[in-house]
Amino acid sequence: MIPPAQWPRCYALVDMDAFYVSVELLRRPELRGLPVVVAGSGPRAVVTTASYEARRYGVHSATPASRARRLCPQAVFVAPDFDHYRSCSARVMGLLRDHFEIVEVMSLDEAYVDLSGLERPRASVKRARAEILSTCGLNCSVGIGPNKLIAKVASDLEKPNGFVLLDQAAARDRFGPLSAGVIPGVGPKTVQRLGALRIETVAQLGDAEEERLIAAFGPRLGPHLRALGRLEDRRELDTARLRKSESRETTFDRDLRGVEALDAPLRDLARRLCDDMGARGARGQTIGIKVRLDDFSTHTRARTLPSPTADYVLVLQVARELLLAFDPPRPVRLLGVRVAGLDQQGQALNARPQLELTI
């Protein structure tokens, strides 16, 4: 294998292991080794994260909490504390930025780092990871590859606490026989549609005739899927991503009937959304609502205004009009309010928090 220091580009994906559970275990070390599940408490809550002990019972992210209790009655259920996860995440990401110039934060528990040009990329990542463990007490899994796609899939191969480095050829060997569904962006629906074409594995996707994929998926998605199957990916790290929309939504414990019953929750959602946006000086031009009915169908309505706003009265007024016009034809299980088309002030997703300046 060509050593990674000589690759044209080299990227790592750092993915914190069972992040929310691991953070909770720092506060409650007596739970270590037990099945632990972070989940809300309502009748319709789902599991946010399950410890590896709980996963052995079939409890995973997005498992309904009611089902999780049945699968693993002895599990310890912990309510999520996102404020705390956000602050732990900021510490981890800060350490990554101390070690690497170019970091793209993907979520609270995931970031890409650019290792291109480093003399000893492997050792550099190991140092960063050791510091995350010693100062934050958290483990992570790392994938290293010549592009983001390979780094990402590699990071999933040996969780938890994995460390997998693959060049293009090694990645083709390792991923080729796996389901095409291991590729990020290829979800259950796409797996099913590929299956109808007798395409099951990553290698088969890469070897498929482009014309067939174009016929099935269109002139853009078809070739894109084929490139993914060949583990080709030319994306650079994007360190300047801006938030494009912001929303608040809630699923009711019991379905609500009629527009009148939805007014109080609508006010609450608009209030929370506008308060948070206002605090950051963010405004948006398109106001939208989201309504999920009892048959799980989801409907959205939106209206674009002449100028951006985060004004509660205006956002609520537009949201009310949209809801009234939609007039839900069945009981409603979820209601959401959204503002899109954000003007681009104070919207950076990826910036280092300016802690130093405020101390």
Place this chain on the structure above:
DNA sequence: TCTGGGGTCCTAGGACCC
């Protein structure tokens, strides 16, 4: 077993303009 909350991106169709 009944399915959260917060996002991104893509597609398709219609309006409108040139």
Place this chain on the structure above:
DNA sequence: TCTGGGGTCCTAGGACCC
């Protein structure tokens, strides 16, 4: 009087990700 094609903006739905 009828016709084309491209570009952009907007809306709605859906797939997908963490």
